[in-house]
Amino acid sequence: MKAEIIAVGNEILQGFTLDTNSNFLAKRLTELSFSVEKITVIQDKRQDIIQALDSSIGHCDLILMTGGLGPTSDDITKEVLAEYFGGQLVENKDVLSDIEKLISSRNLLMNEKNQKQALVPDNCIVVRNKNGTAPAMIFNKNNTYLVSMPGVPFEMKEFFENDILLFIKENINLTPILVKVINVFGIAESVLAEKLTDFEKNLPENIVIAYLPAPEGIRLKLTGKGSNFDDLNTGLDKLAQNLKMIISDNFVGFDDDTIEIVPGKLLKEKKLTVSTAESCTGGLIAHKITSQSGSSEYFKGSIVSYSNEAKINILGVNPRTLEEFGAVSKQTVEEMATGAIRLFKTDYAVAVSGIAGPTGGTETKPVGTTWIAVASKNKVESFEFHFGKLRDINIRRAAANALFKLLNVVKSEIDRN
Numbered sequence: 001m002k003a004e005i006i007a008v009g010n011e012i013l014q015g016f017t018l019d020t021n022s023n024f025l026a027k028r029l030t031e032l033s034f035s036v037e038k039i040t041v042i043q044d045k046r047q048d049i050i051q052a053l054d055s056s057i058g059h060c061d062l063i064l065m066t067g068g069l070g071p072t073s074d075d076i077t078k079e080v081l082a083e084y085f086g087g088q089l090v091e092n093k094d095v096l097s098d099i100e101k102l103i104s105s106r107n108l109l110m111n112e113k114n115q116k117q118a119l120v121p122d123n124c125i126v127v128r129n130k131n132g133t134a135p136a137m138i139f140n141k142n143n144t145y146l147v148s149m150p151g152v153p154f155e156m157k158e159f160f161e162n163d164i165l166l167f168i169k170e171n172i173n174l175t176p177i178l179v180k181v182i183n184v185f186g187i188a189e190s191v192l193a194e195k196l197t198d199f200e201k202n203l204p205e206n207i208v209i210a211y212l213p214a215p216e217g218i219r220l221k222l223t224g225k226g227s228n229f230d231d232l233n234t235g236l237d238k239l240a241q242n243l244k245m246i247i248s249d250n251f252v253g254f255d256d257d258t259i260e261i262v263p264g265k266l267l268k269e270k271k272l273t274v275s276t277a278e279s280c281t282g283g284l285i286a287h288k289i290t291s292q293s294g295s296s297e298y299f300k301g302s303i304v305s306y307s308n309e310a311k312i313n314i315l316g317v318n319p320r321t322l323e324e325f326g327a328v329s330k331q332t333v334e335e336m337a338t339g340a341i342r343l344f345k346t347d348y349a350v351a352v353s354g355i356a357g358p359t360g361g362t363e364t365k366p367v368g369t370t371w372i373a374v375a376s377k378n379k380v381e382s383f384e385f386h387f388g389k390l391r392d393i394n395i396r397r398a399a400a401n402a403l404f405k406l407l408n409v410v411k412s413e414i415d416r417n
Contacts, residue, residue: 001172002060003034006052007041008068008077009151021066021156028160032168033177033225034062044068049080058142061172064164067151069134071113078120078137081148085139087123092135095120099133127163131155138167145171176229180236182243183252185217185259185404192218192247199246206232207239215396217252217259217404252404259400260288263407267298267348270414274406275344276302277315277336279327280354280370284399300344305336315339328353328365330373330382337375337382348410349375350402357391368394372402374409381409 005025011017026036042048056063068077082089096118103110117133120126127136132155139146147164149156189211206226212219222239226232244251253262267274276285286302289295303314311317316339325331333353340349354370361367368387373380387394
């Protein structure tokens with residue numbers, strides 16, 4: 001099955017808005033076994049919309065269109081769609097009622113622009129909006145379904161997951177496709193690829209592997225297609241377990257179990273606690289930990305000790321340590337970690353100090369030099385890294401490596417006990 005995506009919006013073409021909608025939809029369509037043939041970004045202009053439709057209608061099974069459905073004068077997509085599919089705009093009483101309730105709940109007054117959004121083409125399937133004012137619309141022409149949704153990301157995602165996905169499954173015959181993700185950390189992509197040479201050679205024809213690298217690790221994506229869902233699922237699970245054995249030291253988790261989630265799951269399961277002492281990461285490690293629901297059960301707090309004074313006065317780092325070894329050093333980061341354990345009374349603490357860049361490096365400590373320490377009540381371990389020259393990437397890598405080292409230390413102590 002073939003699908004195309006059309007994003008409508010001058011703000012996207014001008015660079016003011018990032019088109020996250022197309023990224024989300026392309027991923028979801030691929031998971032449904034569609035081949036996404038094209039993603040097009042166009043202005044909200046009549047001729048541009050018609051041209052995009054002409055090049056897609058009849059050439060694919062499904063078109064997902066986002067944007068252009070707002071209440072302002074520059075949003076003309078709905079009018080053009082009504083014209084293109086040979087209908088006319090009529091007031092939909094249910095949509096009007098939804099809009100009135102939403103406006104009233106926000107203590108606002110209905111105006112002409114709001115009421116205009118209750119006008120919908122009389123030849124489409126109307127999907128009511130539970131989170132905004134513009135409804136979604138479904139058209140059919142030349143064996144192609146077109147679904148037009150609002151461009152507001154959270155509204156679009158709600159539409160797709162709760163309404164459009166069901167429509168697609170009920171109206172389009174899909175070949176089963178399954179995806180299994182193996183999250184890997186602490187190994188270069190080229191080294192990993194070499195390690196998996198034999199594994200890739202022996203993959204069945206209906207299963208492919210993709211490498212998706214990022215500062216937070218590598219995601220290995222196994223994608224399989226087949227006529228039998230159960231057989232496909234069993235085959236993918238077996239391959240995923242084989243991969244886990246091959247990359248055991250670098251394995252983090254399957255699917256959504258990323259390096260940002262797995263350490264917290266382990267701490268919660270074992271009823272252990274952690275705190276952080278951060279310098280170059282500026283609180284990013286604490287943010288990643290607390291972004292997970294239930295983190296209050298194992299995360300007790302963080303000190304962003306960006307200055308030497310904070311390291312000394314709050315974490316208890318010895319001034320002589322800073323003077324002799326510097327803020328970015330094994331000695332300093334270990335004292336930061338033990339200071340956090342003492343301050344928060346946690347089972348573990350993670351500390352990071354580094355030169356994120358682009359300035360601040362020296363000949364002996366170039367930009368990217370980073371020290372990470374993980375302390376428990378009994379010992380402290382520290383690790384040196386040299387990430388590179390890009391500040392944002394260095395910070396992300398430091399936070400991810402800190403979580404990975406925390407995971408490994410906790411695992412090793414659990415195994416010993």
